[in-house]
Amino acid sequence: IAAKAVGTTGRVVGVDMTPEMIDRARRAASDGGFENVEFRLGEIENLPAADGSVDIVISNCVVNLSPDKARVFREAYRVLRSGGRLVVSDIVLLRALPDALRNSDEMLVACVANASPKEEYLRFVREAGFEGVEVIEERIYPMEGFGEDGPAASVIVRGMKR
Numbered sequence: 814i815a816a817k818a819v820g821t822t823g824r825v826v827g828v829d830m831t832p833e834m835i836d837r838a839r840r841a842a843s844d845g846g847f848e849n850v851e852f853r854l855g856e857i858e859n860l861p862a863a864d865g866s867v868d869i870v871i872s873n874c875v876v877n878l879s880p881d882k883a884r885v886f887r888e889a890y891r892v893l894r895s896g897g898r899l900v901v902s903d904i905v906l907l908r909a910l911p912d913a914l915r916n917s918d919e920m921l922v923a924c925v926a927n928a929s930p931k932e933e934y935l936r937f938v939r940e941a942g943f944e945g946v947e948v949i950e951e952r953i954y955p956m957e958g959f960g961e962d963g964p965a966a967s968v969i970v971r972g973m974k975r
Contacts, residue, residue, distance in 0.1 A: 815871065816847040825850045826867065828860060858884045862892040869893075872901045874967075877928045886941035893974040899943055901970045904954060905931040908964050925954070925965050935970065943972030 815825045827850065829835050835852045842850045855861035857872070858881055870889040879885050889899050906928050910920070920926040929937070931948075938946045947970070954965040 816842070816845075816850050819849065821849065823849060826862065827852045828855045828857070828862075830854070830856045858888060860888045860892050864891055865894045867892050867894065867897060869898045869900065872903070874903055874924055876901055876934075877904050877924055880927070882929055882934065883937045883940065886937050886943070890941045890943060890974055895974060897974045899938070899970075899972045899974075901938075903934070903968060903970070904928045904965055905934045905968050906965050907931060907953075907962075910964050923954075923956075928965055931966065931968065934968075938970060938972050942974065944975050946970065946972040 819825055825847075827835075827838050829838065829852070832854060835854055838850075838852045842852075853861040857875060857879055870893060872889075876882055876885050886899075893899070904924050906925070907930075909930075910925070914920060915926055917926075928934075935946060935948070948968050949971055950967075950969040952967045953961065953963045954967055955961070956963045956965070
């Protein structure tokens with residue numbers, strides 16, 4: 814999707830921490846005929862990119878898996894050029910979960926077990942240096958036993974490096 818968005822003059826760099834996913838992404842890019850993509854083995858807390866070398870950082874439901882979310886956002890800020898943008902889709906908590914539920918296999922599989930409270934998550938983004946931080950979309954993550962007001966939400970957050 815990103816390769817199509819940047820056109821023939823743009824370039825996309827994908828990062829994953831597992832060689833298997835890098836191989837899978839390379840095959841998908843090759844099968845799709847995309848030549849403007851590159852895939853690097855790395856971790857989101859230590860991105861394999863030079864300071865100020867990218868225009869946009871896009872992350873889809875990955876940050877909540879990191880034990881050091883503040884560091885993830887500092888890394889995104891580091892690699893972005895001035896005027897660069899951050900767009901993240903992730904799971905956040907809207908209210909506390911009982912420990913037994915939070916630590917359950919079900920919550921781990923649903924990517925909720927390590928999710929941060931929404932305000933803390935947004936604070937991490939702001940403290941990394943991003944400006945204009947806003948939630949541009951929020952959808953309640955329904956869970957049995959919580960009615961319509963689930964304890965978590967899927968959010969899309971954006972910010973900019975000045």
